[in-house]
Amino acid sequence: MTMKLYWAPKSRAFRAAWMLEESGAPYERVLVDIRAGQQSTPEFARINPMQKVPALTDGEATVAESAAICAYVAERVPGAGLAPPMDSPLRGRYWHLLFFAASCIEGAFLEKFANVSPPGMSAGWGSLDRVMDALEGFVTPGPWVLGEQFTAADVMIGADLYYGIELFGLFERRPAFAAYLERITKRPAFQRALAFDEAG
Ligand SMILES: N[C@@H](CCC(=O)N[C@@H](CS)C(=O)NCC(=O)O)C(=O)O
Structure with missing residues (x-):
């Protein structure tokens, strides 16, 4: 299942977008035009009740908060080496x-x-x-x-x-x-x- 990044340019979603690019995993970018109020729809509120980008869906999983998305992607794509090994101090x-x-x-x-x-x-x-x-x-x-x-x-x-x-x-x-x-x-x-x- 391809991950979907709910994203807007020049926003905190840049962190998640860059992270996904680092991971090399396939993903789809879905534009949520926050300047046009597209974050305030009931559909998007079901993904992130804060009605803010970024948010990520991965099959049944949803993740919001850019730091959580970065940590999630690091674990989701372990081969990319974007987190220290489990036994590392x-x-x-x-x-x-x-x-x-x-x-x-x-x-x-x-x-x-x-x-x-x-x-x-x-x-x-x-x-x-x-x-x-x-x-x-x-x-x-x-x-x-x-x-x-x-x-x-x-x-x-x-x-x-x-x-x-x-x-x-x-x-x-x-x-x-x-x-x-x-x-x-x-x-x-x-x-x-x-x-x-x-x-x-
Ligand atoms: N703590 C959140 C902050 C996300 C955030 O504030 N996003 C802003 C864009 S930079 C947003 O979506 N604003 C739209 C709104 O609040 O209506 C994160 O790190 O992901």
């Missing part, structure tokens, strides 16, 4: 960074988009600066966030740095981020996803 850092992207980088985006600075002690992501400092450590020395193996965690973190720095100019372009982005953007799967993301 790097599993700890792998899950940490996937959840960090979903819960902390999202908060950093919010600070910039909404121009708010909630008290760091109660904000789950601490502050924009704390997120940026932690991220700088995660991408250093590389080449990937787990070292030699490129994984779904790089897709989440790489997509966010690309969008945050190159597309929206929200995050500071630190030298470590620029070096990581140079590696990320050279990947053929990234380039394929970017090409259809930009084409809309």
Whole structure:
């Protein structure tokens, strides 16, 4: 059964689209035009009650939330090697960074988009600066966030740095981020996803 990605250009669905391209698995892209309100139909709400892209169906399975989709695809296509082996101690850092992207980088985006600075002690992501400092450590020395193996965690973190720095100019372009982005953007799967993301 072919996986179906419910997707919109220039959105968080880029993470899932790039991940599927990395996996090499066949999939179908279904455009949900969020600017035209197509996420608000009852049919789509059955796939993702949040009425947001991305969402993925795989036979009877449905998955929403971009980090969950990336982790799902990594396990669904084990031959692609996009997650550390089950017995690897790097599993700890792998899950940490996937959840960090979903819960902390999202908060950093919010600070910039909404121009708010909630008290760091109660904000789950601490502050924009704390997120940026932690991220700088995660991408250093590389080449990937787990070292030699490129994984779904790089897709989440790489997509966010690309969008945050190159597309929206929200995050500071630190030298470590620029070096990581140079590696990320050279990947053929990234380039394929970017090409259809930009084409809309
Ligand atoms: N936490 C979700 C966020 C998804 C999300 O916010 N998607 C936006 C596009 S970037 C969307 O579909 N917005 C349409 C809407 O809220 O109506 C994820 O990581 O997948």
